[in-house]
Amino acid sequence: MRPAAPALAVRVLEGIGEVRPGDDLVEVILASAGETLAEGDILVVTSKVVSKAEGRIVRAADREQAITDETVRVVATRAHEGGVTRIVENRLGIVAAAAGVDASNTEDGTVLLLPADPDASARSIAEGLRSRTGHRVGVILSDTLGRPWREGQTDIAIGAAGVHVFDDLRGTTDAAGKPLSVTMPCVADELAAAGDLVKGKARGCPVAVVSGLGHLVGPLDLPGARSIARPAERDLFRLGTDEAMAQGAVAGRTAGYSAGRSIGFAEGFAAALAATERERVHR
Amino acid sequence: MRPAAPALAVRVLEGIGEVRPGDDLVEVILASAGETLAEGDILVVTSKVVSKAEGRIVRAADREQAITDETVRVVATRAHEGGVTRIVENRLGIVAAAAGVDASNTEDGTVLLLPADPDASARSIAEGLRSRTGHRVGVILSDTLGRPWREGQTDIAIGAAGVHVFDDLRGTTDAAGKPLSVTMPCVADELAAAGDLVKGKARGCPVAVVSGLGHLVGPLDLPGARSIARPAERDLFRLGTDEAMAQGAVAGRTAGYSAGRSIGFAEGFAAALAATERERVHR
Numbered sequence: 001m002r003p004a005a006p007a008l009a010v011r012v013l014e015g016i017g018e019v020r021p022g023d024d025l026v027e028v029i030l031a032s033a034g035e036t037l038a039e040g041d042i043l044v045v046t047s048k049v050v051s052k053a054e055g056r057i058v059r060a061a062d063r064e065q066a067i068t069d070e071t072v073r074v075v076a077t078r079a080h081e082g083g084v085t086r087i088v089e090n091r092l093g094i095v096a097a098a099a100g101v102d103a104s105n106t107e108d109g110t111v112l113l114l115p116a117d118p119d120a121s122a123r124s125i126a127e128g129l130r131s132r133t134g135h136r137v138g139v140i141l142s143d144t145l146g147r148p149w150r151e152g153q154t155d156i157a158i159g160a161a162g163v164h165v166f167d168d169l170r171g172t173t174d175a176a177g178k179p180l181s182v183t184m185p186c187v188a189d190e191l192a193a194a195g196d197l198v199k200g201k202a203r204g205c206p207v208a209v210v211s212g213l214g215h216l217v218g219p220l221d222l223p224g225a226r227s228i229a230r231p232a233e234r235d236l237f238r239l240g241t242d243e244a245m246a247q248g249a250v251a252g253r254t255a256g257y258s259a260g261r262s263i264g265f266a267e268g269f270a271a272a273l274a275a276t277e278r279e280r281v282h283r
Numbered sequence: 284m285r286p287a288a289p290a291l292a293v294r295v296l297e298g299i300g301e302v303r304p305g306d307d308l309v310e311v312i313l314a315s316a317g318e319t320l321a322e323g324d325i326l327v328v329t330s331k332v333v334s335k336a337e338g339r340i341v342r343a344a345d346r347e348q349a350i351t352d353e354t355v356r357v358v359a360t361r362a363h364e365g366g367v368t369r370i371v372e373n374r375l376g377i378v379a380a381a382a383g384v385d386a387s388n389t390e391d392g393t394v395l396l397l398p399a400d401p402d403a404s405a406r407s408i409a410e411g412l413r414s415r416t417g418h419r420v421g422v423i424l425s426d427t428l429g430r431p432w433r434e435g436q437t438d439i440a441i442g443a444a445g446v447h448v449f450d451d452l453r454g455t456t457d458a459a460g461k462p463l464s465v466t467m468p469c470v471a472d473e474l475a476a477a478g479d480l481v482k483g484k485a486r487g488c489p490v491a492v493v494s495g496l497g498h499l500v501g502p503l504d505l506p507g508a509r510s511i512a513r514p515a516e517r518d519l520f521r522l523g524t525d526e527a528m529a530q531g532a533v534a535g536r537t538a539g540y541s542a543g544r545s546i547g548f549a550e551g552f553a554a555a556l557a558a559t560e561r562e563r564v565h566r
Contacts, residue, residue: 144468151512185438187480228433245534252534
């Protein structure tokens with residue numbers, strides 16, 4: 001016996017060939033999906049095909065310059081055999097290695113930039129699909145990113161339209177009636193992850209369709225994926241550890257800084273460490 | 284027309300009531316799932332119910348001590364109205380606020396610790412389900428975590444058994460035949476995320492079943508979620524920015540350190556920044 005109604009289903013759209021600059025992704029998607037799109041479906045589109053359709057292609061020889069142009073702020077650097085990878089905040093507020101400039105699944109001698117405005121691209125696709133099918137669908141643009149503390153990569157949302165990027169549970173209660181004050185699941189990232197489970201990186205299927213989550217679909221002017229990026233000034237990990245230590249070391253050699261903010265943090269941190277140790281010892 | 288065969292389906296097991304210390308989760312799951320589990324299914328179990336079944340409950344008054352006991356290393360601290368939140372690496376190698384000690388969905392006056400050994404818990408559940416159903420199923424234990432750089436939370440895998448935690452694509456090629464050398468999707472985290480999309484935080488459904496990804500299911504002795512944690516010494520973000528700057532500042536006041544490692548990083552970082560600026564200006 002199989003369940004009659006899965007709560008959520010994810011499938012890939014098959015037969016989408018190579019996407020080229022100027023291609024209309026609404027047409028490309030409809031040519032593959034036929035009449036199968038339904039009210040409340042959410043399409044997870046690999047941002048790479050959007051970049052290709054938008055002609056965001058540069059010569060591989062210009063890769064380093066392209067990364068520089070996409071960079072707002074260098075977050076960390078990592079030296080390795082092939083050179084130095086820059087982990088940067090790009091102009092979309094996304095922290096990514098090489099600013100998201102990517103050489104895989106591209107023509108030889110070229111690299112791809114992220115779409116110029118992924119939320120706008122998602123909106124254009126969602127708008128076209130809604131108008132052509134008559135169904136209210138949502139669109140997520142996904143990219144594959146590494147992350148601190150955990151090995152491997154997951155797909156996340158870099159663009160979104162017509163879909164809630166957060167399932168905002170603040171102000172609601174848990175099953176025991178207690179307020180869920182800090183819970184704000186980033187469903188856009190979870191949708192991108194679910195899409196990746198079926199798309200596969202190497203199989204040429206850049207679009208997944210998630211059905212069964214129509215409650216997350218809404219008007220086209222909902223906040224996009226830009227609203228997921230946390231501003232650096234509110235981020236506890238806005239700089240790599242080595243970079244932050246080095247900045248602190250340089251600053252520590254000036255008397256003015258010694259009495260300043262960083263030392264306040266040093267003392268707070270030392271106090272927290274000491275408290276942790278005390279509790280451990282006195283147990 | 285709806286697609287005949289979704290590539291992936293996720294549903295919740297309904298009717299699982301409150302889990303109590305000593306409950307046998309294999310029985311709890313089978314009582315809800317009946318005969319619906321099938322070969323290749325992957326169960327995503329909210330770690331909280333595993334903690335409850337294992338009696339990992341402490342008095343709320345002992346919360347700070349419990350966090351200390353779970354802590355291997357303080358990564359960062361964040362001051363807020365209610366006190367100071369410690370972001371720590373816990374004994375499982377997971378970096379989490381308050382070491383994953385959680386007060387939501389618990390009885391009043393109590394908090395829950397993470398399972399003592401989530402991979403072992405997952406294995407015990409997978410083993411029991413395989414033996415009782417005759418089907419090779421996988422098990423993921425999930426938890427809800429915040430992350431650097433992006434707002435909101437996603438569910439990730441803190442335990443796994445009988446399922447590949449990475450879909451290791453290293454050594455394979457992309458659609459254009461180029462090597463996918465750095466791609467290692469963390470499918471365990473993506474499975475946890477997909478599960479969260481249907482489980483919901485407040486609706487008392489702690490178990491999701493993912494069907495259609497049997498190729499990710501394998502023997503019970505596959506590496507568990509412990510293998511996802513990146514060791515601190517290889518992590519670019521092993522300390523919070525303020526904490527690292529403060530450590531650097533303290534060290535910077537000693538002459539020995541000035542000539543040492545951190546300054547080397549400072550110079551490397553300054554050079555990378557300068558190169559970025561140069562490229563930007565000379566364009």
